[in-house]
Amino acid sequence: MVSPELSHSQSSSPMAKPRNRSFWCLPDGFLFFGSAFLALLLVWSFWSFFTPTLNFEAHVTESSSKSPGDCSESGFGVNLKSDPKDPTFYDDPEMSYSIEKPVRDWDEKRKEWLKHHPSFAAGARDRIVLVTGSQPKPCKNPIGDHLLLRFFKNKVDYCRIHGYDIFYNNLLLHPKMGSFWAKLPVVKAAMLTHPEAEWIWWVDSDALFTDMEFKLPLERYKNHDLVVHGWPKLIYDSKSWTSLNAGVFLIRNCQWSMDLINTWSSMGPISKDYEKWGRIQRSTFKDKLFPESDDQSALIYLLYTEKEKYYDHIYLEGEFYLEGYWVEIVGGYENTTERYLEIERGAPKLRRRHAEKVSEQYAAFREEFLKGAGNGRGSWRRPLITHFTGCQPCSGDHNQMYAGESCWKGMVKALNFADNQVLRKYGFMHPDLHDSSTVTQVPFDYPADEGPW
Numbered sequence: 438m439v440s441p442e443l444s445h446s447q448s449s450s451p452m453a454k455p456r457n458r459s460f461w462c463l464p465d466g467f468l469f470f471g472s473a474f475l476a477l478l479l480v481w482s483f484w485s486f487f488t489p490t491l492n493f494e495a496h497v498t499e500s501s502s503k504s505p506g507d508c509s510e511s512g513f514g515v516n517l518k519s520d521p522k523d524p525t526f527y528d529d530p531e532m533s534y535s536i537e538k539p540v541r542d543w544d545e546k547r548k549e550w551l552k553h554h555p556s557f558a559a560g561a562r563d564r565i566v567l568v569t570g571s572q573p574k575p576c577k578n579p580i581g582d583h584l585l586l587r588f589f590k591n592k593v594d595y596c597r598i599h600g601y602d603i604f605y606n607n608l609l610l611h612p613k614m615g616s617f618w619a620k621l622p623v624v625k626a627a628m629l630t631h632p633e634a635e636w637i638w639w640v641d642s643d644a645l646f647t648d649m650e651f652k653l654p655l656e657r658y659k660n661h662d663l664v665v666h667g668w669p670k671l672i673y674d675s676k677s678w679t680s681l682n683a684g685v686f687l688i689r690n691c692q693w694s695m696d697l698i699n700t701w702s703s704m705g706p707i708s709k710d711y712e713k714w715g716r717i718q719r720s721t722f723k724d725k726l727f728p729e730s731d732d733q734s735a736l737i738y739l740l741y742t743e744k745e746k747y748y749d750h751i752y753l754e755g756e757f758y759l760e761g762y763w764v765e766i767v768g769g770y771e772n773t774t775e776r777y778l779e780i781e782r783g784a785p786k787l788r789r790r791h792a793e794k795v796s797e798q799y800a801a802f803r804e805e806f807l808k809g810a811g812n813g814r815g816s817w818r819r820p821l822i823t824h825f826t827g828c829q830p831c832s833g834d835h836n837q838m839y840a841g842e843s844c845w846k847g848m849v850k851a852l853n854f855a856d857n858q859v860l861r862k863y864g865f866m867h868p869d870l871h872d873s874s875t876v877t878q879v880p881f882d883y884p885a886d887e888g889p890w
């Protein structure tokens with residue numbers, strides 16, 4: 438699932454900027470804040486000691502007086518136990534999960550399944566299953582498996598916060614579809630395995646969520662079937678192989694997508710014309726540097742050569758970082774952190790402690806303060822996804838343009854930046870984005886003139 442060296446590098450992008458450590462790493466400042474923080478904690482726990490608990494007890498009694506056995510549903514509003522005998526596509530011996538066997542009439546088949554599973558039909562329109570994965574073997578890079586674990590934890594965190602299911606695959610579902618092609622057999626299988634979901638969201642193993650609150654604007658995609666980060670000008674004018682990025686995409690669980698995956702993968706290693714496709718891609722996209730046909734070039738090629746057929750179905754999201762190039766992002770985490778803290782200092786409702794389950798409510802509160810932040814490049818809004826293209830956490834290979842150190846350090850910084858947004862709801866945070874092993878406790882409703890460290 439990780440792409441080969443150079444595969445997603447962006448030749449036009451600048452070298453990694455030297456890191457600005459001044460915000461998180463002043464040891465003296467840290468000591469000072471440390472003791473100020475301790476004093477705060479004392480005040481805070483003293484206060485909480487006197488908080489009356491009567492209301493809490495009343496609620497507990499009330500809800501436990503309800504009979505526990507009268508609930509036929511299990512799981513959050515969906516019935517996980519009912520699978521009626523009525524035949525569905527699962528009972529059709531002709532149906533195959535394999536990438537080599539096309540699926541027909543998928544829309545009808547999926548609809549039929551939903552009809553027999555009404556508890557899933559209700560919320561089906563907005564249901565998302567996130568799919569990701571990595572190679573079957575241990576990583577060559579000594580810290581590779583550790584990094585992959587953290588990249589995966591990050592996706593689990595994001596999905597838990599938003600109520601999405603997640604599937605991690607670490608097998609080649611088709612022996613020939615390796616490297617960047619490995620995702621297509623997985624996405625197809627996931628579509629069949631999750632008829633309850635409208636969308637499958639593929640996210641590369643080297644990409645992570647760096648805004649744990651932001652939700653995809655699904656309403657915007659209602660007339661489209663595939664959403665990728667990309668720019669029409671770069672496809673049709675520049676004919677660049679980095680005019681979109683295929684490392685993160687949202688694909689609708691429908692027949693159109695089944696057909697696309699079929700056409701798309703026919704330019705991959707399962708095709709007898711695989712080498713020919715590599716040559717065609719290289720002559721079409723002059724900035725593509727390696728000879729093999731790749732999934733990203735293949736998708737751009739379809740958009741470029743058959744615009745009438747594909748353009749209306751594919752939403753090229755350029756308004757926010759559906760995925761963003763890490764080199765242009767990681768230097769901005771400190772400023773972004775500072776801006777968000779500034780907002781919180783002036784907005785007690787954002788500082789209120791709350792259960793992780795209701796995080797989306799606080800994300801909605803925060804939106805009104807983010808109107809001036811902008812989006813994407815140059816914005817101080819948290820980027821939804823930071824993508825470490827050109828750095829391969831597992832193999833340890835990386836674009837020669839960056840020293841390996843800047844790849845791994847950038848990843849650690851991004852992972853801690855994201856983790857802080859999660860940890861905070863558990864009462865902790867990393868005071869230093871470069872130091873993964875240190876956490877400090879945070880009082881949630883800190884005074885307006887102090888930060889939480």
Ligand SMILES: *[C@@H]1O[C@H](CO)[C@@H](O)[C@H](O)[C@H]1NC(C)=O
Binds near residue numbers: 768769772
């Ligand atoms: C962070 O903010 C400071 C002060 O506004 C600015 O000078 C600096 O360029 C910003 N850094 C980045 C990476 O955006």
Ligand SMILES: [Mn+2]
Binds near residue numbers: 439643644824
């Ligand atoms: Mn990638």
